[in-house]
Amino acid sequence: MTKPENKRVSYYRKPDKMSVEEWQIALRKQFAEKQNFKVRNIGDHPVFSDFKVYNPESGKEYKVAIRSYEFGDNFCSCPDFKINELGTCKHIEFVLQQLKDDDKNDIYWVNGYARPYSSISLKYGKERRIFLRIGTTNPDLINRLAADYFDENNFLQPDKFIEIIDFITKAKKIDPDFKIYHDALEFIIDERSNRNRAEVVDKVFNKGIDSKYFDNLINTKLYPYQKEGVIKAAKAGRVIIADDMGLGKTIQAIAVAEFLAREFQISNVLIICPTSLKYQWKSEIRKFTERTVRVIEGTIEKRQKQYKSDEFYKVASYGVGLNDINYLNDAEFDLIILDEAQRIKNWKTKTAKGLKQLKSQYAIVLTGTPLENKLDELHSIVEFINPYKLGALFRFLDKHQIKEDGTGKVIGYQNLNQISKVLNDILIRRTKNEILRQLPERIDKNYFVDVTDEQWEIHQDYDYIVARLVNKWRRLGFLSEKDRQRLLISLSCMRMVSDSTYVLDQETRYDKKIDELVILLREIFESGDDKIVIFSQWERMTRLVGRELREMGIGFEYLHGGVPAIKRKDLIDNFRDDPEKRVFLSTDAGGVGLNLQTANVIINLDLPWNP
Structure with a gap:
């Protein structure tokens, strides 16, 4: 078969005369041409068969099923094929090109291939659907049997996920070679599990937030909005909790874990969080539950053993977790909680992609910043929870980004309200203003920061x-x-x-607190218009903070012991009245007796100590 000449297309910009789908298909054909994949035919036909495609660079291997020259009939087990809705991927294109380059295969392409057996497969898209393909073995009998389970297009009826097992049993008697593909079977099992869990949640929380089940769920009383979050998260199974900072995402996640332990017997929970929060998690778990908890630390040999230890909760930092992906999956965690997920600045990096390889039946992602205007980051976080929910990234961005004609530069966003509707069942997002009357007067949070x-x-x-x-x-x-x-x-x-060593000698600068503070400030600023007071006992430490605030372009007032008393009122007035003054930076000595009620966040870089 003659190899067609394809014009090269840009990876970064869609050609004007191409649809986004045509562009993406052309890109996958181009990628395939550059690959050095190793292909093995593991079926019984020279063309229309199953193939193993191995990538020597990544070490990954995928199964490719070639059923037709046309788009849509072929299959690949790679993640891209399952979400791109194109009917192809670079692995399929590579195999097709190899088969087409062999002239001996031309006769097979002309004649095609009719599979005698019937089969159940999974059709991929934003909504995955179970599909019945009827072969040439007793097709009339299979059709009559299918009428009670499948619609006119041979897709499984939504209310037949329980009865589908009966259909499979009867179909195998009619056609002994009847097949149900592995991904379709997994989807059926997951869907049945999800429906069962929803029924249990409705039964257990039969009075909603007033259900007595909450009385003994954890060792504290949850606020009404937290109870709502627990119910929704428990029903979803895999969920994003994106409440404002300080609204108790940690305690909601712990409560969901306790519910799953009692009702579905989970026994192995992994929490991945920033290093500064590892011991905060440990403290919260011990405070609110009777469960055992272990912080994962030490050499790789020690960590391997710790992952398989008997503690109910294991807490690991992002750095450790990303390095230990294979060991984490070997430990077979029931529930994985990702805390402060927004701290992963670039979800396209190789290490961040490793997170998506983590496997668990249940998952909770906690993030304290809104993601509506960070579409790449939002898509990637949602992909960890449900890779099919927002579809392929290229199509998602094409739908919601506004680009400048000629340059392709992103100049705005559109249809963002549609994203909220799509994510409604897996996203929990409440702001402080929405539930202000339920909140306590003060919420404390401790950060434990390593030293260099x-x-x-x-x-x-x-x-x-x-x-x-x-x-x-x-x-x-x-x-x-x-x-x-x-x-x-x-x-x-x-x-x-x-x-910081700078506080001692003013010459060297070794510290981690300032970096942690900058991350925290960015999260607060992104969440709203909060004003912040930052205290340190050491004037030199406040100097370092001041440098960072200037680099960030954040307006602030700076009070220390050397500021004359007559000028202090002006600093306070400026902080109160000027919306651009987001931070009041002060030494403890300078801040004595000040009225700073304009602020709603206070950060103590170090706690005062008087021997």
Whole structure:
């Protein structure tokens, strides 16, 4: 068969005379031409057969089924084929091209191939559907049997997921070679499970948020909006909780885990979160449940054992989790919780793509920032929960981005309200303003931030001095004034270096708190118009914060002990009245007696300590 000449198309910009589908198909044909895949025929026909396609670069292997020269009849087990709705992918195109290049296969393309057996397969798209293909073996009997289960287009009727097993049993008696493909069987099992879970949720929470089941679910009383979140998340099974920061996403996730443990016997939960929140999660779990919890740490050999330990909850950082994808899947977690998912800045990176390889029946993604105007990030996070929900990224962006003619530059967005409707059953999003009357007066959250090796070395030097002086005091019962001063200075230096080495020497800059603060500030600013007060005991630490705020272009007022009292009122007035002044930065000493009620977020970089 003669190989057609294809004009090259741009990866970055759709040609004007092509539809988005034609463009994407052409791209996959181009990708196929550049690949060095290894192909094995594992069926019994030279053309219309099943093939294994191995990619030596990625080490991944997919199954390709060639049934026709036309689009739509072929199949590939790769993720792209399942969501692109194009009927092809680079693996299919590669196999087709190899088969077409062999002249001996021309006769097979001309004659086609009729499969004698009937089969049940899964048709992919935004809504996956079970499809019955009727072969040449006893077609009339299969048709009559199918009439009670499938519609006129041979798609399974929505209310027949329970009875479908009876159909398969009867069909095999009519056609001994009758097939049900693996992905179709998995989909049927998942759909039956989802319907059963929805029935259990409705039964258990038969009075909604007033159900007595909530009384003993966890060791605290949930607010009404949190109960609503728990019910919706439990029914969904895989869900995104995107409530505003401070509304208790953690406690809702824990409550859902407890429900699934009681009603569906899950016993192995993985939480992946930023390093600074690992021990916060551990503390919350111990506070609100009676379950065991382990923080995953140490060498790879130690982590492997920890993943398979008996604790109900395992907590790992993103860095550790992304490095240990294979071990995580080997541990077969029932529920995976991704906390602060928005902290993964680029979901297109190889490490971020690793997250999507995590397998679990249940999943909860927690994010504190709205995603409506970050379409790439939104699509990728939704893809972890349900890769079919928003369809292929290229089609999703084409539908919702507005691009400038001629340049292709994104200049706006459209139809965003449609996204909310599509995601309604898997997205929980409440703002503080919506549920203001339900909230307590104050919500506290602790962040545990690691130190750098340089900070730790200095910290340990002072720790050694403190240990010697404490032992001396215990031995003698007193310390000289000189030793007492050395003890207090050493303790203060340990606290300073825990913030940054800059606070000690003003020459070096080793720290992690500032980076964590910047991430936190960006999340708060993206969520709304909150005003923030930032305190530190050390003026040098506030200097570092001030530098970061200037680089971010954030307006702020800066108060420290050196600011004359007569000017302090002006700083406070500016912070209160100027909407561009988002931050009030102050040392603890400078902030004594101030009225800062304009702010609704306070960040203490270090807690005051008076020996």
